[in-house]
Amino acid sequence: MTTQQLHEQILLKKSFLCVGLDVDLTKIPEHLLETEDPIFEFNKVIIDATHDLAIAYKPNTAFYEAYGIKGWLSLQKTINYINEKYPDIFTIADAKRGDIGNTSSMYAKAFFEDLKFDSVTVAPYMGKDSVEPFLAFENKHTIMLALTSNEGAFDFQTLITNGTELYKQVLETSKTWKNSENLMYVVGATKAEYFTEIRKIVPDSFLLVPxxxxxxxxxxxxxxxxxxxxxxxxINSSRAIIYASKGTDFAEKAREEALKMQQEMEEIMSLKFKV
Amino acid sequence: MTTQQLHEQILLKKSFLCVGLDVDLTKIPEHLLETEDPIFEFNKVIIDATHDLAIAYKPNTAFYEAYGIKGWLSLQKTINYINEKYPDIFTIADAKRGDIGNTSSMYAKAFFEDLKFDSVTVAPYMGKDSVEPFLAFENKHTIMLALTSNEGAFDFQTLITNGTELYKQVLETSKTWKNSENLMYVVGATKAEYFTEIRKIVPDSFLLVPxxxxxxxxxxxxxxxxxxxxxxxxINSSRAIIYASKGTDFAEKAREEALKMQQEMEEIMSLKFKV
Known part of the structure; x- marks a missing residue:
């Protein structure tokens, strides 16, 4: 999917909601645990209930890897289900990968070619040659951590280096990399006051906001x-939507939460763009 | 495995060699491609041929994920094979993971509990709460990226912050984290002159050196x-050992290369410690 197509979907659905599929077996409705693949069954219902309100889904790979082969299979079935049934949805593998060049190429292959995600999140610590192999894929998107939503973000990301915070240096430097037009960035919503400064550096890029x-x-x-x-x-929401209820009404409640967010987004868009 | 047990293995084998199992189907002997699980077959032969010369094996997860479910299955079979046949071997999942707290816990569960690795590599960018969930596991080890072996290491890791390089700040800060005694660090061999400074900060920690x-x-x-x-x-070696030959003699050639390294290590140990 191109960023132009992603933008069109946002206008069409009046939504820029991404639903995080971080599925923990201890938190999903009990009646699903009797099915053969509870994680996939849960995702399928959540996706069917919210697909017209969301423009993206973001499974976090940790939640799948924790269940080993079975989890990886659930991930594969989930991405296949989205790609086949809702091809206009933007898909994000929240994997936070990154390694030396030839190894990052293998990760890119895993997420872009084998699993067929539109995008993958990556970590910047290892620099240019750890990210460029992801950027080489046409119409695929690499979402690099810039300023994350957690407390630990202040350990290193906001340290001052060359007169500016490290995360700003990461943003600046990444713009010089080959195929940098395929970059998006992770910026945490818990740090809203930082967005003004970030927009000075990357005015046009999509930001994934957990x-x-x-x-x-x-x-x-x-x-x-x-x-x-x-x-x-x-804008990503995971737990607030997918765990809105643990009962048999979980799909309905998830839709209600997604709808609330979509409506808030529609209002913001109408105020700003008169759409 | 405890670090004390790891040290004992080093003395016993007169080796501190780690063999990197970064298996690429385009690089392994062709006759293996006819087997049901070529990656596992390759690993099994390499492990059998080198287990008395190496104290650790390090599969890089990227090479397994690139082959999807089949790859993850090969990884599982490989770690099970080592744990069952060679329980004294230290195992490293080279995964370079890291995420917000509850998500890092899922990764820790994936590598320590589901796959039963002794250790996993992690990235530091997201800070304390992205690493501490890994450190909470007793007798498991978290190997954090400090100064990596690739060119991109100079993009961010060596930036000066608070009067010192970022990677040194990462080392210093990590020592304050809960259960930091379970930390080891990745330091690239291509930057040997940096080791003196690193040893001033972490004199006692194990360093994984690719x-x-x-x-x-x-x-x-x-x-x-x-x-x-x-x-x-x-000391990790991947390609130089496992791809020493692409012929039917690949195990023999891999052993020769591993033996060369082990002998060099034995000599270094005998000069330094008179063992």
Whole structure:
């Protein structure tokens, strides 16, 4: 999917909601545990219930790897289900990978070719040659960690180096990499006041924003400081939507939560763009 | 495995060699491609041929994920094979993971509990709460990227912050984390002159050292500056050993290469410790 197509989907659905599929077997409705593949069954129902309100789904690979082969199989079935049934949905493998060049190529192959995700998240610590192998894939997107939503973000990301914070240096430097137009960035919603500065460095890039909801970030604040002329935001919500209920009404409740967010997004878009 | 047991294995085998199992189907002997699980068959033969010369094996997860479910199955069979047949071997999942707290816990569960590795490599960018969930596992080890062997290491890791390089700050800060005694660090062999400074910060920690061989690092230089009183080094070699031959003699040639390294290590140990 191109960023232009992603933008069109946002306008069409009046939504820039990404639903995080971080499925923990201890948190899903009990009646699903009797099925052959509870994680996939859960995802399928959540996706069917929210696909017209969301423009992206983001399984975090950790939650699948924790269940070994069975988990990896659930991940594969989930991405196949989305790609076949909802081809206009943007898919994100939240994997936070990164390694030396030839190894990063293998990760890119895993997520772009084998699993057929539109995008994958990567970590910047190992620098240029750890990220460029991902960028080489046409119409695929590499979402690099910049300023994350967790407390530990302040350990290293905000250290001052060359007169500026490390995460800003990461943003600046990444713009010089080959095929950098295929980059997007992770910026946590819990740090809304940082978006103004970030937009000075990467005015046009899509930002994937976790941390709204359970982690305490504010949607309106993020939009106020982070939205660009083409929206440029993918706001992720995981737990607040997928675990809205643990009962047999979990799909309905998930839809209600997604709808609330979509409506808030529609209002923000109408105020800003009169759409 | 405890670090004490690891040290004992080093003394017993007169080796601190780690063999990297980065298996690429395009590089292994063709006759193996006809078997049901070529990656596992290859690993099994390599392990059997080198287990008395190496103290650790390190599959890089990227090479397994690139082959999807089949790859993950090969990884599982490989770690099970080592754990069952050679329980004294130290195992490293070279995965370079890291995420917010509850997600890092899932990764820790994946590698320590599901796959039963002794250790896993992690990336530091997301800070304390992205690493501490790994450190919580008793007798398991978390090997954090400090200064990597690739060119991109100079993009961010060596930036000056608070008057010192970022990678040194990473080392210093990590020592304050809960259960930091379970930390080891990745330091590239291509940067041997940095080891003196690193040893001032983490004198007692084990360092996992990639980059000897194919990437150009020197074993004797690394030992000169990086070895401590308990050796404290795990020197990794991947391609130089496992791809020593693409013929039917690949096991024999891999053993020859591993033996060369082990003998060099034995000599270094005898000069330094008179063992």
């Amino acid at each position: 941390g709204v909801g359970a982690q305490g970030g504010s949607l309106s604040e993020v939009c106020k400081y982070g939205m660009n002329n083409k929206i440029g935001l993918l | 980059g000897v061989g194919a990437q150009g690092g020197s074993l004797s230089e690394v030992c000169k500056y990086g070895m401590n009183n308990k050796i404290g080094l795990l």
